[in-house]
Amino acid sequence: MEKNRTESETSCEEAARLTAEGAAADDDDEAFDYGALPPPPDGGYGWVVVFASFMCNLVVDGIAYTFGIFLPELVKYFGEGKGTVAWVGSLLSGVYLAAGPIVSALCNKFGCRAVCIAGSLVATTAFVMSTFSKSVTVMMITYGLLGGIGFGMIYLPSVVAVGYYFETRRSLATGIAVCGSGVGTFSFAPLASILLNEFGSWQNANLLLAGLILNCAVFGALMRPLVYPKAPLNIDPGVHSSLNLEALARVPTVPNMPGVPTVPTLPTITEAKVIDETNEKKVS
Structure with missing residues (x-):
């Protein structure tokens, strides 16, 4: 009787221990941040990010x-000296x-994609507003x-985003x-x-340039962030899966039928008590 009691209690304690370990492992997986420090793929979708960065740099520096x-058109329009009007372009470049x-702090907080899209909207609005100056x-x-x-907000994220996707080929991609x-x-320039x-005034030309800047929102949308793929869960019973007792309970088993495998299950506390009471009656 004491031997049967010890075996049943040991089985229940072992099942509880494995279940607790599995729950702790699940908690650790949930606490792990899969989005932190993803490995660079060194290719693949990274070349799309390189193209988007290339186009953003082309538009930004091409206009700046x-x-x-x-300058001659603005000097004539405002009636100011070239030195005064040149401050406009100098401010833009500086x-x-x-x-x-x-912008780097914004990229760390919101990501390169969001900052680049916001920057294209800000720059487009600024160029449209400048036509009313x-x-x-x-x-x-x-x-x-x-x-x-x-x-x-367009330039810096477009350069930084490339570094996330490349490691061995980073110099080439950048x-x-x-x-x-x-x-x-x-x-x-041409x-x-x-x-x-063709359009006769700097205002109309600026509106068309604003339309080109707005395309940077599309290129910025291509700069999707890298994240770790979710690790697949192990549904098979074993040491690392907390025994998956619920799945075992749902499997119908018919004892003593040829061709139908039986699934070993651990005794519950109620079943263990019934076995102990039966053994005590036999002993008495």
Whole structure:
């Protein structure tokens, strides 16, 4: 009787211990952050991110470094000296690079994709507002300051996002991405001249450039963040699966039928008590 009691109690205690260990393991899996430090794939979708970064750099630097094409038109429109009007383009180029520390903090908090999309919306709004400027001061605020902030929110995430997707090929991928700055610099100069000649005013040309900046929202949407894939759960009974007792309980078993495997189950506390009482009656 004492032997049967000990075996039943040991079986129940072992089942409870394994179940508790499995629950603790599940808690550890839930506490683990699968989104932290994902491994770079070094290819695959990373090349799409490189293309998106290339296009963002092309648009941002292409527009920023072709302000000189608009300078004679702006001098004539505002009736100010070239030195005063040149402050507009200088603010644009200076602010979008000087905003790096702030934009980097935003990228750490909200991610490269969200910051890039928000930056394209800010820069597009700034360029549209600049067409209504009646003085150089308003142009500095809209085109130079707000536009520079928007460009900074596009430029930095587009460079940082490439680093998440590459490790061994990071230098090649980053080189291709920043190559967009050079392509945009020499391709947007003739484009700006064509826009001024075809549409007759710098306001209309700026509206078209605002439309090009809005495309950076699409490129920013391609910069999806890397996350760890969820680890598949082990549904088979074993040491690392907390015995999966509920699944075993749902399996119908018919004893003593040929061809039907029986599933071993652990005795419950009630069954153990019945066995003990029967043994005590036999002994008495």
